[in-house]
Amino acid sequence: MTIAAATHRTSMGLDSRKMAFWAFIGSECLLFGSLISTYLVYKGRSVVGPYPHDILNIPFTSVSTFDLLMSSLMMVLALAAVQRGDLKWAKVWLVATALLGIFFLSGQVYEFTSFVREGLTLQTNLFGATFFVLTGTHGAHVTVGVVWLLTLWVRALQGQLTAANAVTVEICGLYWHFVDVIWIVIFTVVYLIQ
């Protein structure tokens, strides 16, 4: 009944799962909003170094930002492929999105370890605490997205992903684009405006 009720007739004409996901994204905005506000409030209040300008590597992070932006493009292509029932290309674009996500995460792992080697940890100062918690939360979101994308990819390999349930890919896409947009904000606030 539920799925049927959700897809066949809804009062607003919008799929219930999609609507719930928009509400979820609204909620997530408040989550990241609070974390970003905390970062901004504590900006410049660290009493010991390293400080942002000592350590942040803008060229390196620009590459991973570009990578994440490209993954959004792959996501759009994946959804388009599923919607026209093109399973072959759906598989390609889904796994490409996931791989770009994994590449981004690898970049983050590299960045975190090199920061720790240079003496910035969670405990060092407020910059370390706010930076790692904010970008770490974002990284956790990307990880969830990658698992989700790979799940969809496996479903596609099993031939279970049809144009009829393209909405499942669409919702995953909503999530992925949202996580991407949040990264743009974080990249701007943390890296570009020091």
Add this chain to the structure above:
Amino acid sequence: MSRLKRLMSWLTTTDHKRIGLLYFYTAFVFFLVGGLEALFIRAQLAQPDGHVVSAETFNQLFTMHGTTMVFLALMPLTASFFNYIVPLQIGARDVAFPRLNAFSYWVFVLGALLMNASWFTGPLFHAGRLNVAPDAGWFGYANLTSRQYSPGPNIDFWLLGLQILGVSSLAAGFNFIVTILNLRAPGMKMMRLPVFSWMTLVTSFLIITAFPVITVALVLLMFDRFFGTHFYLTSAGGDPVLWQHLFWIFGHPEVYILILPAMGIVSEVLPTFARKPLFGYTVVVYSGVLIGFMGWGVWSHHMFSVGLGPIADSVFSATTMLIAVPTGVKIFNWLATLWGGQLRFTTAMLFAIGFIALFTIGGLSGVTHASPPADLQQTDTYYVVAHIHYVLFGGTIFGLFAGMYYWWPKMTGRLLSETLGKWHFALVFVGMNLAFFPMHLIGLLGMPRRIYTYSPDLGVSTLNLVSTIGAFLIGVGVLVFIWNVWRTRTRGQTAGNDPWGGATLEWTISSPPPVHNFDVIPTVASRLPRWTKTQLKAIPEGAKLAEIHVPGGSIWPLVTALGLPVLALAPLSHRLPFAFVGATIILLGIFRWAFEPFEA
């Protein structure tokens, strides 16, 4: 049905009505636990220099009383009505996501049990005492909560328990937003929605926007306590006031999360027993929405004593006075609904009228806090305690009791006894005023809140004794209610479809409703379908009824929910393996849930 099968049917249920009942009984148990904690507090304060409990235990009692009442009693009691009544009022067969609904419930129970386990698990932490319950007050101000000043597991239970409960509230919030927006019966336009469903919608929006903020506050606290960060530590450049901002940005909308559903209930009960449509329906709805928006702009009135500066103080003072306007509008609408009506003083009606009177007093004392100079005298005294109890007891709990008497026949098929109900009302009404009115005076005379004892020289001994007597009267009143519920199981009068002559859709079907609620989804043509001549479109004779598929249950919401407290055991016990086990359970639960066949 064998006993095991029956148990399994409850563990796997996805029926909104059963989940509503589960919410009700569980939350009511926690209401009693929170009430018991309150009685211990009042017993301790009955006389000056009391020693019923130690100072440490007193701290745990008032912290857990507040936390329990807000998160484990009042919110889930409102959730029980969201669950049971909203789908019936909007003409739906269930909520939009039945399994997510079951998940919300199980997460709530498990989070509540985890937090309350702190009463008995002291020995596990070598604490040298039995009870290691949270003890920093329900708003847990930083640095009372830092590892340095609270090395035991007390605060860990609190911050982990609240994070888990947040998951439950958020999931329910998404679910009810979509249910109300998307599953309305044909013809049920937004401005035909019963006010209770409207207030559920506004509350759900507040939940999904407010809970992420407290989640961040709690996550930062968790990092401070477990991973050595310094978010709230002044010496490292951090600021304890950040906690206050984050907590109250959540905390003030939370107040409206607690009161709006009660306002919704009262807006259903008053018209029914006055035999008049709600006066100014649109204004009541828009006032509720406006309160939802304005509730975001007043949080710093909890922080006037911090010294935020004259600009911040003036702005928040002004917004706080402003938010009283839509609230006042609602009160006048309710009074106008009663005006000239054919009033029937049933127990539900008495509680609803009691709500108006007591909530008005609480609202007015609230406006007195809006003035920073006055607030500086009142803050952290019993005056504030008096205010919050007029709002949350006189307001929310009276609204909830009204709802219980009103919808009990719908939920169980039997009417609660009106005679016992009136005793219940009288005892609670008198008890509540005896308990909380003197607190205004106690506070203004200078007794601070959250201090485990006081000196006879303060001159508040008699007032405190009166307050304690009132608290125990409330206790007797609640016992009468429990007796009423108990005897109604077998001796209550059967209700029929509509014992009160209500106007909304839930009264068109049998009590309790069948699993699928409506044989045919009704088509609605007016705001008060049962009071309008052109009411519901009748089912044409001999119409072929479509087959109704009722989804079977699912165990995976419960399994997924179980992963959360297991995960929380990792920081609590400082043993990492729990984290892996918990995460594995959650992952397994989610994947089985996503891929099990659960559709029409």
